[in-house]
Amino acid sequence: MYEWALKPGKADGAHILSMYERAIKPGKADGAHILSMYERAIKPGKAHGAHILSMYERALKAGKAHGAHILCMCGKAEKHGVAYSAHILCMCERWNKENVMAEKPYNITVKELNERGSGSIPSELVPASQLIYSSPATLAFNSPGATGFGVKRAGLAVPGSVMLLVAPGCCGRNTKLVSEIPGYEDRFFFLLMDESDIVNGDHVGRVPEAVKEVVEYLDEKPSVVMVCGTCVDALLGTDWDLVCRKAEDASGVPVRPCYMYALTREGRKPPMVLVRKAIYSLLEPAKRDPRTVNLLGYFAPLDDDCELYSLLKQAGVRRINEISRCEDYESYLGMSKANFNIVLNHEARTAAADMSSRLGMPYVELTRLYQTDKIANQYRAFAEGIGAEFDDREYREAAEAAVREFTEKHEGLRVAVGEMSNANAFELALALTRYGLEVPEIYSSTSKEDFVYIRRLAELTPETRVFTNLSPTMLNYDCGSAGADLTIGADAAFYSPDCPNVPWNGEKQPFGYEAVRKLFAEMEAAL
Amino acid sequence: MSVKGLHKIIYPFAPDQSGAAAVLYEMGGMIIVVDAGGCAGNICGFDEPRWLDTKSAIFSAGLRDMDAIMGRDDLMIDKIAKAAKKIDARFVALIGTPVPATIGTDYKALRRMGERRTGLPVITMNTSGAGWYDEGIEKAYEAVIGKFTNDAYTQPVMRGTAGVLGVTPLDCGRLDAAARIEEILKGEGMTDVFCHCTAKGLSDLGRAGSAEKNIVVAASGLKAARMLREKYGTPYECRDLLASDVWDQLKKDSPELSAASFAGKRTLIIHQQIRANSLRGIIREELAEAAAETRIDAATWFMLDDEIKEEGDFRIKEEADFFGIIENGGYDIIMADPSFRKAAKGFKGTFIDLPHFAVSGTLL
Numbered sequence: 001m002y003e004w005a006l007k008p009g010k011a012d013g014a015h016i017l018s019m020y021e022r023a024i025k026p027g028k029a030d031g032a033h034i035l036s037m038y039e040r041a042i043k044p045g046k047a048h049g050a051h052i053l054s055m056y057e058r059a060l061k062a063g064k065a066h067g068a069h070i071l072c073m074c075g076k077a078e079k080h081g082v083a084y085s086a087h088i089l090c091m092c093e094r095w096n097k098e099n100v101m102a103e104k105p106y107n108i109t110v111k112e113l114n115e116r117g118s119g120s121i122p123s124e125l126v127p128a129s130q131l132i133y134s135s136p137a138t139l140a141f142n143s144p145g146a147t148g149f150g151v152k153r154a155g156l157a158v159p160g161s162v163m164l165l166v167a168p169g170c171c172g173r174n175t176k177l178v179s180e181i182p183g184y185e186d187r188f189f190f191l192l193m194d195e196s197d198i199v200n201g202d203h204v205g206r207v208p209e210a211v212k213e214v215v216e217y218l219d220e221k222p223s224v225v226m227v228c229g230t231c232v233d234a235l236l237g238t239d240w241d242l243v244c245r246k247a248e249d250a251s252g253v254p255v256r257p258c259y260m261y262a263l264t265r266e267g268r269k270p271p272m273v274l275v276r277k278a279i280y281s282l283l284e285p286a287k288r289d290p291r292t293v294n295l296l297g298y299f300a301p302l303d304d305d306c307e308l309y310s311l312l313k314q315a316g317v318r319r320i321n322e323i324s325r326c327e328d329y330e331s332y333l334g335m336s337k338a339n340f341n342i343v344l345n346h347e348a349r350t351a352a353a354d355m356s357s358r359l360g361m362p363y364v365e366l367t368r369l370y371q372t373d374k375i376a377n378q379y380r381a382f383a384e385g386i387g388a389e390f391d392d393r394e395y396r397e398a399a400e401a402a403v404r405e406f407t408e409k410h411e412g413l414r415v416a417v418g419e420m421s422n423a424n425a426f427e428l429a430l431a432l433t434r435y436g437l438e439v440p441e442i443y444s445s446t447s448k449e450d451f452v453y454i455r456r457l458a459e460l461t462p463e464t465r466v467f468t469n470l471s472p473t474m475l476n477y478d479c480g481s482a483g484a485d486l487t488i489g490a491d492a493a494f495y496s497p498d499c500p501n502v503p504w505n506g507e508k509q510p511f512g513y514e515a516v517r518k519l520f521a522e523m524e525a526a527l
Numbered sequence: 528m529s530v531k532g533l534h535k536i537i538y539p540f541a542p543d544q545s546g547a548a549a550v551l552y553e554m555g556g557m558i559i560v561v562d563a564g565g566c567a568g569n570i571c572g573f574d575e576p577r578w579l580d581t582k583s584a585i586f587s588a589g590l591r592d593m594d595a596i597m598g599r600d601d602l603m604i605d606k607i608a609k610a611a612k613k614i615d616a617r618f619v620a621l622i623g624t625p626v627p628a629t630i631g632t633d634y635k636a637l638r639r640m641g642e643r644r645t646g647l648p649v650i651t652m653n654t655s656g657a658g659w660y661d662e663g664i665e666k667a668y669e670a671v672i673g674k675f676t677n678d679a680y681t682q683p684v685m686r687g688t689a690g691v692l693g694v695t696p697l698d699c700g701r702l703d704a705a706a707r708i709e710e711i712l713k714g715e716g717m718t719d720v721f722c723h724c725t726a727k728g729l730s731d732l733g734r735a736g737s738a739e740k741n742i743v744v745a746a747s748g749l750k751a752a753r754m755l756r757e758k759y760g761t762p763y764e765c766r767d768l769l770a771s772d773v774w775d776q777l778k779k780d781s782p783e784l785s786a787a788s789f790a791g792k793r794t795l796i797i798h799q800q801i802r803a804n805s806l807r808g809i810i811r812e813e814l815a816e817a818a819a820e821t822r823i824d825a826a827t828w829f830m831l832d833d834e835i836k837e838e839g840d841f842r843i844k845e846e847a848d849f850f851g852i853i854e855n856g857g858y859d860i861i862m863a864d865p866s867f868r869k870a871a872k873g874f875k876g877t878f879i880d881l882p883h884f885a886v887s888g889t890l891l
Contacts, residue, residue, distance in 0.1 A: 103613035131559060131586035131610045134571045134578075168625045170542035170566055170656035172534075174573040176866075176888065179538070190539060192532040195657045198628050203532065210530045217535055231563055235595055235629045262563035263592040263626065472610040475584055 105477040110442075110454055111462030118451040125446040125468045128266050132470045135494060148505070149299040151260040151271045152228065153178050156187055157279045157299050160223030160329045163258075164211055166191045166203060167230040171260065189214045193232065201236045207243050208250040215251040223329040224254040224282060234261040256281055269350060276351040279323065283336040285359050291318040294338040296352055296363070297345030300324050300507040306514045307395040308366075311379065315388035340386075342366055344511065370423060370431035370516055372399050379512075392513070399513035402520040407436045410527065416482045416496060418489025419444035419469065421504040422515070426453035428488065431516075433461045441482045442466045443491050467495075486523060500526040529847035536870040537846050540828060541697050541885040543654035545574035546663025546747065547622045548585065549695035550671070552577055553726045557616035557647075558585040559607060561632070562624040566656060573888055574660070576696050584614050595630050600637055608644040617729060618648040620670070622663075628655035650674050660697050660885045661747035661799065661829040668692065668751035671724060675732045676758065682736035687718035690731075690738035690755070691768070693748030694722040697885040698799050699769055708744070708768045723751070736761065744768055746800040746830045765835050770805035776891060777862075777879065784879065786813030789860060794823045795852070797843070797863035798883050800831055806862070806881075826852070828886075846870070865889065 106124040116122065123129040132138060152175055155163055165172045165188065172190045179188050191210045197203040211225050227247065229240055240257030247255040258278040261271055276296070293312060295302065301324045302308060312320055326332040341363035343352045352363035364385060369375050376396055383390040407413075415437050419425040425444035430453045433439055439461060445468050446454075457464060467474065469491055482496050493501035502522045504510075510518055544560060548570045551558050560567040567587035571578045578585075588603050607619060619641055621634065634651035641649035650670040654663045689712050694704050701707070705722040712720045721731035721738070736759035741752045743765045752763035767773075778784050789810050796803040803825035811818040824839040831842040843849050849867070852858075853874045861871060865880040866887035882889040 127589060128591055129606070130589070131606045132564065132567070132589040134560075134567045134585045134587060168542070168656035169539035169659065170544055170569060170625065172539040173542060173545070174569045176538045177573065188538075190532075190534040191530070192534060192539060193625075193657055194532065195628065195655050197532075198625055198655060198657055199631075206530050206532070210533050213530055213533060214535065230625070231565070231595075232625045232629050234592060235626065260565070261592075262565040263590060263595060265564065266591060470589075472584070472586055473613050475582065475614060 103473050103476060105467055105473040106471045107465045107467045109462060110457040110464045110466060113466055114454050114458035118448040121446050124471050127445055127470050131472050133472045133474050135474060138469045151258060151275050154275045154299050155226040155228055155258040157323050158224055159326050159332050161226055162187045162222040163226045163228055164189045164191055164214055165228045166207060168193045171230045198232050204238055204243055208247040211247040211255055212250040215253055221253055224256055226256055226258050228258050228260050230260050231263050234263050254282060273347050273350045276348045277354050280351050280355055283359060286336040288339055289337045290339045291316060292338045293317050294321045294335050294341045296341050296343050297348040298509045300509055302509045302511050303514055306511050308512055311390045311392060314390055315386060368511055370428050371434060372396055372516060375512055395513040399516040402517045403435050406520045406524055412438055414438045414440050414483060414485045416441045416484035416487045416492045418492030420491040421489035422510050426450045430457050439464050440484055443469050445470060486526060502526050534846045541574045541660035542656050543658035543660060543663030544622050544624055544656055545570050546660030546697060547652045547654050547667040548575060549697050550664055550667035550724045551620050552583050554724060554729045556618040556620045557611060557614055558620045559588050560622050560624060561588045561627050563590045563626060566624040576702060576890060584616055590626055595626050598630060604640045604644055607641060611645040611647060619645055621651045623652055623654040625656040648674055659829050664695060664747035665750045671732060672751055672754050675729060676735050684739055685737045686739055688738045689717045689720050690735055690741040691722040692741055692743050692751045693745030694725055698745035698747060700882055700884040700891040704769060711768050744801060746832055749832055765801050767802045767805035770802060770809055774806060774809050786810050789821055790814055790817040791820050792859040793857055794860040795826055795858045797826045798881055799829055800825060800827050804835060
């Protein structure tokens, strides 16, 4: 009947629509039929524009055609050119409204997370399993060259070094920000790829000449030229060791590769691990000094008043090297005389292992903690390991006094904790909870290693909610809903913009009891 | 002879992917940068000044090495479909980066797969990260005009209606550009103005064919204007509506500056072509008769369109070319982004700062 009505000279426009409307009432045509009617109606000369839209809308409302049918209607309207773009868009929007409820940001309580266990971390907390939301909170995490000590800045840790970034223009764009930091001016050079380089790898052959030209351009010979490759070369499989050897021959200065391969971020050797290895790769075997140690892991020094310096001196150490305190290339080379390395950040483990095999330099790892009893245990174990004894009472008492003073004054204070800080968010949340503060929300991605803290958090504060900065659903986060009185971490500030914040992400690195004391002083100042 | 592509002083400009994102930023779509993370970080953290104040559904695809090597497009589409269920978006835009450019991603297939899985219109831009921002803007305009305007119907032309193309912070250098342009055009007697691809962009695109004329404020919008002329017969004119404001600002910053400063001299203006052209026009107009003895050339690192260039205008491709112009160009005055000052340290004439956000990230 409907079909008959569509024939020339019969019903048209509003009539067709009316018939259609009747047909989709309960007990009448359904699913494929509706689609078929719709399809016929949109043939040239019949209903179009507003009518089509109206039919579509009714199909949606009546709960008749849905899913693939609705989509198909939309596609057909577009194909036949009957509906205007605005109508098509409107269809899409309606389809969206019916099917998409802006979802609440993904979160899970520490109790639930602990029950799932480290072998079953929800995919929402795992970066590689979802799109990554670009919020100010994720910038540092997601972009290895963007802020703080990314690959570019870290690669210039060797005094007197310069960097040649070999990449398409996009990879070098934000380098301008780093170049504005004192000490980094005139240290970046770029060999820009064009589209044919990306496909053919022709740029690789230009690297030795480019390094030579850079060295000749500089008034003073650099100690080393770091050649920084990016994702394109990761995919082309460029042999940077070979390229750098050729560049070394052409320029007459040491040339080393470093890898800004964001593609490998969750791999075994991510960019920030490899860059740490690269910057110590110039050290050669040397006569060792039993009273010298190296601190590895950070590109800025520990806070000057960190007790680790004093404790090492108590143990007889006379010289403590950190790459960021090396004033010139000679003092950097002096790091090869150390008796052993202390690894303060797990991302330096590969570098330490490399130094162990190349230079015979053993290493020991210390973790940054905010629970004073755990700090004490770690120092004790470390002292025993090196056959020494530490007297850390003074430092521990100062830290615990700062904690006591704060918690007595601010009993039950609610502190939200983020991961963009000089702390492990879970360990810090645990420390704060143990000190008597409340942690309503944690913003952090989760790894297996975090479960040592999550287990304890689940016992002490099971309802604390864990969010991940990376989830697309964080776009729907209602900023200010955390109900926090204070936030720690630059990312946490983004989620509670009206709340006092301690960014705690300065470049000088807090460590040990001094970190605890300073953190609580900053928390007090923020309030 | 310098090595091709070597930049010793001048930092890379905003790339094509940033240009594409700038067009789409406020249009209510789900923007996916097909990268490992760094490109999205660069767009948001450096090239998109609206990012800190205006939320936009801009995501990194979070590609990993094996995704790229094995060409696991289906995984990316899974991620997109999953997110599309949770985000209120009107369309999906996929912006290319060096990773898909290296592995030769089939965007057409991605578009089909994406539309099937999400039920949303999907547009793709094969940007590579190796082009400059204007190419990305051009590609994004091409994609949205292709997708969201319809050529089956001719729309009745509404007198007093103007469409504006090329309005992005990268070219205009200010965040209130759309509002200011609307104010200027209404002052000229237009009754309805739509700056395409700004906050109201998508709905305005639906009525693009009703514009009496289109005004192109940056060379990156020229191809879009030609597409709309082709589709709807809409004529276009090229003029930077903000050039007068820029000129006033320059004079405010340097009170001794006036059109007379250029009289009888050789000047080079380096910017995007239409801004350089418009500033040249303003100076000539103020110079009146003296304009005849004054030579002003326009140069750009970006697209140089033959239709709107004058004799003597040129495009700069390599850093070494720039050094050559500084040393041997014979110019008395150079107006260019302040970040070029360092590369122009041998220049003996007068250097006037003319910020270009796509070059130095400096807003006006």
